[in-house]
Amino acid sequence: MKKPIHLGLIGCGGIVQNTHARAYRSLTETVKVTALADVVTENLQKVGELFNVPAENRYTAYQEMLANAEIDAVTIATPHSLHAAQVIESANAGMAIISEKPMATTLEEADKILEAVDHGGVPYTVVHNYLFTAGMQSAMAQLDELGEPHFGRSVGMGLKPMDFSADHPTPAFAWRASKAKGGGCIIDTSYHEIYAVCALMQSPVRYVEARVQTLRFDIDVDDIAMLLCEHQSGAITTVSGAWCVPATDSGWCEVHAENGSLRVLHRQNARDALRRFSRTEGWKQLALPDLDEEGIKDASGHVGYFTATFNALAAGTALPVSAGKAYHNLAIIEAARKATTARRAIEIPQS
Numbered sequence: 001m002k003k004p005i006h007l008g009l010i011g012c013g014g015i016v017q018n019t020h021a022r023a024y025r026s027l028t029e030t031v032k033v034t035a036l037a038d039v040v041t042e043n044l045q046k047v048g049e050l051f052n053v054p055a056e057n058r059y060t061a062y063q064e065m066l067a068n069a070e071i072d073a074v075t076i077a078t079p080h081s082l083h084a085a086q087v088i089e090s091a092n093a094g095m096a097i098i099s100e101k102p103m104a105t106t107l108e109e110a111d112k113i114l115e116a117v118d119h120g121g122v123p124y125t126v127v128h129n130y131l132f133t134a135g136m137q138s139a140m141a142q143l144d145e146l147g148e149p150h151f152g153r154s155v156g157m158g159l160k161p162m163d164f165s166a167d168h169p170t171p172a173f174a175w176r177a178s179k180a181k182g183g184g185c186i187i188d189t190s191y192h193e194i195y196a197v198c199a200l201m202q203s204p205v206r207y208v209e210a211r212v213q214t215l216r217f218d219i220d221v222d223d224i225a226m227l228l229c230e231h232q233s234g235a236i237t238t239v240s241g242a243w244c245v246p247a248t249d250s251g252w253c254e255v256h257a258e259n260g261s262l263r264v265l266h267r268q269n270a271r272d273a274l275r276r277f278s279r280t281e282g283w284k285q286l287a288l289p290d291l292d293e294e295g296i297k298d299a300s301g302h303v304g305y306f307t308a309t310f311n312a313l314a315a316g317t318a319l320p321v322s323a324g325k326a327y328h329n330l331a332i333i334e335a336a337r338k339a340t341t342a343r344r345a346i347e348i349p350q351s
């Protein structure tokens with residue numbers, strides 16, 4: 001039997017403890033968490049205990065982990081402003097790299113990442129987990145039948161607490177509310193809505209008009225993001241994201257095409273996560289395969305994402321989410337910010 005991939009974690013916070021851990025536990029033949037790095041020792045201890053990582057392999061400086069631990073790959077799950085440096089140093093150390101979204105905070109940083117990854121000849125991917133939920137997987141399998149899309153829309157709205165600020169006592173809130181840490185609604189939350197609807201539209205975005213603004217909270221990052229995108233195919237998509245609007249529904253995305261429409265709801269219980277419209281039958285709920293008794297299967301899509309990614313790493317085949325896809329998502333976000341200040345559509349150069 002082949003030895004599992006030895007994995008080091010850079011960042012052991014909320015998403016690792018609540019979600020990534022579940023994925024690693026379901027993949028014991030393919031991957032073994034053998035080293036950890038986090039600046040907060042409580043988080044090192046919690047995750048160290050989850051995976052029985054020996055004390056000497058728990059590092060407070062990720063650079064020491066990269067230099068000393070016997071690892072083949074890293075997962076990076078830290079505040080956004082740290083991703084670029086951590087990816088570049090990991091690439092220089094010869095690691096395969098799985099980075100949480102976003103790739104970086106700017107395209108300038110993203111260009112440096114591509115250079116380092118190319119120079120190091122290492123596999124690199126960014127977590128686009130929504131693509132792996134039961135609803136999205138089933139929707140994507142129906143796109144051929146649906147024909148040419150003409151319109152898409154994607155919504156992810158919620159209400160952060162009233163004291164949401166960069167001084168918030170919960171670190172995961174505080175860095176998301178800070179520009180210096182790479183926070184903001186569009187890059188943190190709407191990030192998912194953008195790649196999910198783009199996957200349904202099957203055509204890269206060419207022009208972006210948008211308002212990415214701070215309307216409600218006393219923070220130096222956006223709390224609302226409204227985008228109008230034109231795809232290379234000529235189709236149009238809207239993306240609505242907010243931290244200052246109470247949700248009336250879970251996040252969702254839709255594609256409307258020649259032969260019908262699909263609506264995917266990103267929700268914990270996946271029983272009615274997918275609906276399809278046809279002229280003959282109207283809107284109908286579609287049954288999804290392999291849900292458990294409560295209608296749940298990998299609600300965030302992380303298990304599916306990590307399974308596909310580690311299987312590809314082990315086999316040496318192409319990773320399911322390419323650097324190009326993550327770069328394009330960041331290019332849409334950067335264009336939306338520019339469109340807000342320029343008050344006009346911004347063109348995204350096609351690669």
Ligand SMILES: NC(=O)c1ccc[n+]([C@@H]2O[C@H](COP(=O)([O-])OP(=O)(O)OC[C@H]3O[C@@H](n4cnc5c(N)ncnc54)[C@H](O)[C@@H]3O)[C@@H](O)[C@H]2O)c1
Pocket residue numbers: 010011012013014015016037038039040043062076077078079080082100101102127129171172173175188300
């Ligand atoms: N894909 C998804 O659905 C999803 C969901 C939530 C979060 N995320 C992403 O995961 C990442 C982390 O988010 P989170 O919610 O876990 O945040 P968090 O604040 O809970 O965790 C971040 C962790 O990084 C650690 N850290 C900070 N500086 C560090 C450094 N220099 N070296 C090592 N560790 C350091 C912190 O101590 C903390 O443990 C972000 O990129 C976020 O966008 C993705």
